[in-house]
Amino acid sequence: MMSRQPVQIRKAALNDAELLARLNASVQRLHYEARPDIFKPPELNDEIIAWYAELLKQPENHFFIAEAEGRAVGYVGAKVVRQPATPFTVAMDGVLIDQISVNDDQRGKGYGAALMQAVVDLARTKKINRITLGVWDFNNHAIEFYKRQGWRVYTERMEILVESG
DSSP states (O other), rough: OOOOOOOOEEEEEEEGGHHHHHHHHHHHHHHHHTTTTTTOOOOOHHHHHHHHHHHHSSSTTEEEEEEETTTEEEEEEEEEEEEEOOOSSSEEEEEEEEEEEEEGGGSSSSHHHHHHHHHHHHHHTTTTOOOEEEOOTHHHHHHHHHHHOOOOOOOOOOOOOOOOO
């Protein structure tokens, strides 16, 4: 790992919607290139900015932005999820990391780890002891990053694609 540059983590504000949309582009590109049958190409437009603005308004959503040398280098989006008990499961509170992205040219400097720590701190503040996330099997860089952070697989999803008619 390269030497870590000083990083500041701040909570995103409503006026950060466009910045989040911009920061998402590299991870969106990775997803699109691997699975264009599911993901759209990265694009900065009013619809995407409005989508982030709407997420930022919802109190269960928490976005954190990493800044280094006066510039945004990544972000993480997490959601507090309160799941009631069912006949099969106990009630569970958790934090779901829905999005994380660090600019390609800024990886390996500790910014991703700092963003993950912001989510851990959020969970502690909310007295929640479970944080989850999903990762696509093609995203080897992210999988290795999560493993280095101490994450472990607890469930898997599978698919089969069938030809229609």
